Each structure stands twice: as structure tokens, then as C-alpha cells.
Amino acid sequence: MSAFRFFPAVALCAAFAFTPFGSARAAAACGSGSGSFDAWLADFKTEATAKGISQAAVTAGLSGVTFDQSVLTRDHSQKVFTQSFEEFSGRMIPPRLMRGSNMLKQYGSVLSRIEEAYGVPGEVLVAIWGLETDFGVNIGKFPTIRALATLAYDCRRADEFRAELMDALRIVERGDLSPTEMRGAWAGEIGQTQFMPSSWLKFAVDFDGNGRRDLMRSGPDVLASTANYLKGHGWQRGKDWEPGGPNFAVLQQWNKSDVYARTIAAFATQLSHAP
Incomplete structure (x- = not known):
């Protein structure tokens, strides 16, 4: 989930943390x-x-x-993330909008099958894909x-x-x-939408049918696994993803930063209106 993911507040582990070896x-x-x-x-x-x-x-x-x-x-x-929504979304969305629109077309049939299976629209998945790794370019x-x-x-x-x-x-x-x-990424995220290993194990799916869950190279696996993650965190089919909508809380599960979640929502909405 990205380099912008907010980890729990730093806490020193106890000197005698649980270990099975005594x-x-x-x-x-x-x-x-x-x-x-x-x-x-x-x-x-x-x-x-x-x-x-x-x-x-x-x-x-x-x-x-x-x-x-x-x-x-x-x-x-x-450092504490201090950019406003306007600053962050203005920097992140416009350079990715045309490519995102092209990806919606290129993966149109796959995204339709994914939405049928998981209830998550392609615009949301492509928005996450673009923001996380520039559609798999920078993993x-x-x-x-x-x-x-x-x-x-x-x-x-x-x-x-x-x-x-x-x-x-x-x-x-x-x-x-x-x-x-x-x-x-340096904090352990892997794949084209940056899953932590625990999320990979729980949500990665083999959507291209080649026998492997491959979130490094397979676009269908990447997109379907991301949809599976969102569904697993409560995504409601056909409901709104903008702030205040029932699915915005799910985007906040993807990334705890309100600015990042709002940017996903805004990017997805712009993609849904793209020609």
C-alpha cells in the first residue's frame, strides 16, 4: 500500500517480547x-x-x-505527511490521467470480469494502480x-x-x-499495488489462470487481488466511493492517510468521466 502508508505510532518493543524459546x-x-x-x-x-x-x-x-x-x-x-489534498492530488492525478484512461480501455474486459466477481469498479482499481506504482513501472x-x-x-x-x-x-x-x-519498497510492500506480505497471502488471486498469484507481472492478478482486498475490507457493490459515501471508509483501509484516500477517490471519479 504505498510509501505514504501510515504505520502505527512508533513504540519500543518490550525487552522480553514473547518468544517461543524462553x-x-x-x-x-x-x-x-x-x-x-x-x-x-x-x-x-x-x-x-x-x-x-x-x-x-x-x-x-x-x-x-x-x-x-x-x-x-x-x-x-x-516525516509527518503535511501536503493538503489539493497539493497532493494536483501533483499526482494530472500526469497519470491519460495513462489511466488508456489502461481502463486496455484492460476493459478484464476489469468487467473483476467487477462482476468482486463488485469493485475498474476506475477505482486503475486509480490505485497508478498512484501506487505508476501502473507497475515503479514497484x-x-x-x-x-x-x-x-x-x-x-x-x-x-x-x-x-x-x-x-x-x-x-x-x-x-x-x-x-x-x-x-x-x-523499503518497508516491505511488494507488487504493482504494493501489498504487504500478510495482505498478499490473504488476498492475492490467480485471475489470469496460469497457476500463480503473480502481483509483480500479471495485470489481471494485480487488479483482481486489489479488488479482493477492497471487498475483504467491506466494499459495497454499486455504492459511492467519494468522501461521505459507504466505500470511502474502505479506501481509508487501503491507506490511513485521509489525503491519500481522497486522492484515490478523486482520481477514480475523474477516470469515470474520462472520454
Whole structure:
């Protein structure tokens, strides 16, 4: 969901956060700097296999993973988003409007089938697609497992990112992506509409029928999975998505920023009126 996604307020994890290996290893639940990362990672591998992830997936996903200070630098330097709706939407929508209109036409039959299946109009899906990654052009280049491991090791939101790292390994185990294919934003979002691994596992669908849930390369899978996410968060077929409408709250589930959700709604409305 995007680089503009607002994470929960920063909170230091407890020094003795839950771990299945008892208090002797509790100190490895999180850390700071790269000094004890290898010890933390060894414990995480043991925990992953204890939670039922195959040794093959753990080995494939975590072998050679190193700490990435650049990820923490980005995380720690996040600033409060201060642009107004007028500023943000004015910067984001106009350069994407013509391409978005073309994408509506190019994927018209697919979007019709998706709306029939999930109840989400194509304009909303194309708006999200354009705002997140310029319709798949800019999906990010950070190795996802390395980024998630770094954020899970850090004590700010350790539990949240430990869970996402587990789910990234489950994606590998399921065969959706190899670890080397799993690249995206610095905070772990992957695919053309920037799913966190937990959302990928829950909502990714194989809509093109090739046997893989491929949100990196398959437009039909990307769009249908995004619709499935919105439906799963309460999207109501045929209802309004503008602020005040019943589906605007669902857009706010996509991104907690009111400005971002309003920009999705405005972009979708403009697309619905495009020639």
C-alpha cells in the first residue's frame, strides 16, 4: 500500500517480547545496529521452522540475509505527511490521467470480469494502480526479505515486521515468488499495488489462470487481488466511493492517510468521466 502508508505510532518493543524459546533468548527479540543481527536471525530461523515453515523455504529465504542500515535510515527519518489534498492530488492525478484512461480501455474486459466477481469498479482499481506504482513501472528495488528482516530486528515495530517476515517466507514456500523475485519498497510492500506480505497471502488471486498469484507481472492478478482486498475490507457493490459515501471508509483501509484516500477517490471519479 504505498510509501505514504501510515504505520502505527512508533513504540519500543518490550525487552522480553514473547518468544517461543524462553527468556534466555528474549534479548534477541529485537536489537539495534548490526552487531547482533546474525544471532537474532539464527533465532528467527528456528522460530520460523517451529511455526511450520519448511526448512527449504527458511533456507532459501534467509540464507545470506544481512542488515540494511539504509532501510532503518528511511524508517527513522519518515516525516509527518503535511501536503493538503489539493497539493497532493494536483501533483499526482494530472500526469497519470491519460495513462489511466488508456489502461481502463486496455484492460476493459478484464476489469468487467473483476467487477462482476468482486463488485469493485475498474476506475477505482486503475486509480490505485497508478498512484501506487505508476501502473507497475515503479514497484521498488529493495530486496523484500532483507528489508523486513532489518525492520523486524529493529525495536520500533518488531512484532509487526516479524509477522510480515514470516508471511514473506510463506509466500516463498507457497511458490508464488522466489526470494530473488521479491523486491519492492523499503518497508516491505511488494507488487504493482504494493501489498504487504500478510495482505498478499490473504488476498492475492490467480485471475489470469496460469497457476500463480503473480502481483509483480500479471495485470489481471494485480487488479483482481486489489479488488479482493477492497471487498475483504467491506466494499459495497454499486455504492459511492467519494468522501461521505459507504466505500470511502474502505479506501481509508487501503491507506490511513485521509489525503491519500481522497486522492484515490478523486482520481477514480475523474477516470469515470474520462472520454
